[in-house]
Amino acid sequence: MPVLKLASRTIETQNPAFVMSIVNADRDSFFAKSRGGFWLAKKHISQGADIIDVGGESTRPGSRYIDAKEEIRRVVPVIKKIRRHSDIPISVDTRKYDVMSAAYDAGADILNDVSAMEDDPRLAAFCAKTKIPVILMHKKGIPSTMQDETSYADVFSEVNGYLEARANFALQSGISSDKIIVDPGVGFGKNTAQNAVLIKRAGELCQGKHMVLMALSRKSFFGQVCGREVKDRLWGTVSANVYSILNGVSMIRVHDTAAAVDSVKVIKEILNAGS
Numbered sequence: 001m002p003v004l005k006l007a008s009r010t011i012e013t014q015n016p017a018f019v020m021s022i023v024n025a026d027r028d029s030f031f032a033k034s035r036g037g038f039w040l041a042k043k044h045i046s047q048g049a050d051i052i053d054v055g056g057e058s059t060r061p062g063s064r065y066i067d068a069k070e071e072i073r074r075v076v077p078v079i080k081k082i083r084r085h086s087d088i089p090i091s092v093d094t095r096k097y098d099v100m101s102a103a104y105d106a107g108a109d110i111l112n113d114v115s116a117m118e119d120d121p122r123l124a125a126f127c128a129k130t131k132i133p134v135i136l137m138h139k140k141g142i143p144s145t146m147q148d149e150t151s152y153a154d155v156f157s158e159v160n161g162y163l164e165a166r167a168n169f170a171l172q173s174g175i176s177s178d179k180i181i182v183d184p185g186v187g188f189g190k191n192t193a194q195n196a197v198l199i200k201r202a203g204e205l206c207q208g209k210h211m212v213l214m215a216l217s218r219k220s221f222f223g224q225v226c227g228r229e230v231k232d233r234l235w236g237t238v239s240a241n242v243y244s245i246l247n248g249v250s251m252i253r254v255h256d257t258a259a260a261v262d263s264v265k266v267i268k269e270i271l272n273a274g275s
Helices: 038-046 068-085 097-106 122-130 154-172 193-206 221-225 235-247 259-270
Strands: 002-006 010-013 018-024 051-055 090-093 109-115 134-137 180-184 213-216 251-254
Touching: 018 038, 018 259, 038 051, 038 068, 051 068, 051 109, 068 090, 068 097, 068 193, 090 097, 097 122, 109 122, 109 154, 122 134, 122 154, 154 180, 154 193, 193 213, 193 221, 193 235, 213 235, 221 235, 235 251, 235 259
Parallel strands: 018 051, 018 251, 051 090, 090 109, 109 134, 134 180, 180 213, 213 251
Antiparallel strands: 002 010
């Protein structure tokens, strides 16, 4: 079963994957029901989330970056309020050292960086010093333009090579291997067919040396495959998450906690069943 070492404690789950639940402290996220603060985190916790992921800067295709001061203003009060009420691990979806530093001081435990620490290399030394885990994601370009360039000779090989290189950068910066989590970045500069390949082969990333996170929840992939609007993409999301877990993924990032928790419990029961 998955185990993750935080700075001062170790978390584990008896299910086959951790459920990371999304709280977007902004007004620009593509799924309106993911926007909120402590009340939304409290709902996720009550439904069985293992980790709460707080973000203040939308990275949906077409979005534009905001400055660190505004991002801190959005996320730090949410983190402080969660921490006053719960010891649940908190990850922060940010690319910026200043934001992560303020979030850590407020009680955050994990860095979730869509730029894999390329946008602000200071984050590597910070994570090494504080001993917090880091999620390294692959993307192509920046959110405002990334879907304009989706050409790859071999999408899995290129994404895998990038993640291996960024994981090596993290290792060389002093971050231990068991605190590195990789994310292939489904929907970030990839087309439908490329996303399908990454979902199919996610468990192979980095040859299994690092935990793999899949952030699939309600993404445009399901709209393209199923012809569904964002509000109707839960069934596709659950299907792809189950497939990913059965093929080696140890963490799923979701909007719909109750459905995700039910799905990992069912997988556990089936896998543990006698012949």
